[in-house]
Amino acid sequence: MVLEGLLNPLKAEKSPWEMFFIGFAYSSVAILLSLWIFRDQASMVMVLLIVMAAIPVMYSVIKLEESKDMEASQESKLLKEHNKAISFLMYLFLxxxxxxxxxxxxxxxxxxxxxxxxxxxxxxxxxGNPATGNAVSQLAAFSLVFLNNVKVLAFAILFALVYGAGAIFILTWNATVIGTAIGNFVRTNIDHYVTTIGIVGENSYFHIVSIGLLRYALHGIPEIAAYFYGALAGGILSVAIIRKHYRTPHFRTVMMDFSELVMIAIAFLLAAAFLEVYVTPVLF
Structure with missing residues (x-):
């Protein structure tokens, strides 16, 4: 209850960067508890503990955004309001x-x-199956990455629709996987520096961490943003159904909003797949 009460979503949308520290706290506490109590299963237990802490915040955000659908008069204004929630959740993810x-x-x-x-x-x-450099293989890799990401998006929407804030499980899992990938990159390169040079200075640490973050953030940010748009879409529809708003004229606004959020999510996934297949390998 202490962690759940650290932040009010209504206030947090005005300063979404605070969610970064809340997310860091949620994750750190979950990691320490999972190692202490469930060490052998810590890799999954920490995800579940983070989800347990984040669900109240996620659900509050979804309810808030659904209420905006009921009050909105212009779709452009509504999307602008939703972007505040996406920013809020992205900081939590980060x-x-x-x-x-x-x-x-x-x-x-x-x-x-x-x-x-x-x-x-x-x-x-x-x-396990890296793509080669020719155009045909890159196109196949692009299709594979995009379709795989669409599958994750579909699960995020489904989890949000069925479980309300359930999509936070998929998003938390992805956050820990990306953190693991960057962490592995950093540790591997630090070991390389130590082996070849014998010492790693502050500049080397900063350089390695920066490259690791940039390598995955380049395509990771639009990809995760897509999942949040999908989760928000499914969550808004879920809350609207629970509140029986499908019996009101405003439900049409909810469905239009749902469709637009999903289309935005797919557009982000296209951009993310392009960056991952065609840009990231060139830069890194």
Whole structure:
């Protein structure tokens, strides 16, 4: 209850950056508790604990956005209001991701292998079939990445529709996976610096972390934004159905809003897939 009461969504939309620290706190507490109590299953338990802490905030945001649908007179104004919620949730996601990255880097290797076991296995499966450089393979990779992301988006919408704030589970899982990926990149390169140079200065740490963040943020930010748009769309529709707003004339506004949010999400996924397949390999 203490963590749940740290922030009021109504106030947080005015200063969404505060959610970064809330997300970091949620994740850090979950990591420490999972290692302390459920060490052997810590990689999944920490995700569940983060979700438990974040669900009240997520649900409050969804209810707030659905109420805006009932009051909105212009769709453009409504989308602008929704963007505040997306910003709010993105900072929460970044806080969870950076926390995962931080603990991946600072904890001992044997603890990291237990804490991020499932996340590391997921990354190994994803990276098992790297694309080659020719145009046909890149197009196939683009299609594969895009369709896989659409599948995740569909699950986010479905979870939000069925469970209300349930999409936070998928988003939290992705935050820990991305944090693990960046953390692994940082640790690997730090080990390389130590092996070749013998010491790692502050500039080297900053350089490695910056490259790691940029490498995944380039396509990760639009991808995660898409999932949040989808989760918000499903959540708004879920709340509207629960409140029986489908019996009112305003339900048409809800459905239009749902459709537009999903289309925005798909557009973000197209951009994310393009960046991941065609841009990131060139830069990194």
């Amino acid at each position: 806080g969870i991701m950076v926390s995962s990255l931080f603990w991946y880097v600072v904890l001992p290797a044997d603890t990291v292998s237990v804490l991020f076991q499932k996340q590391s296995a997921t990354l190994q499966a994803v990276n």
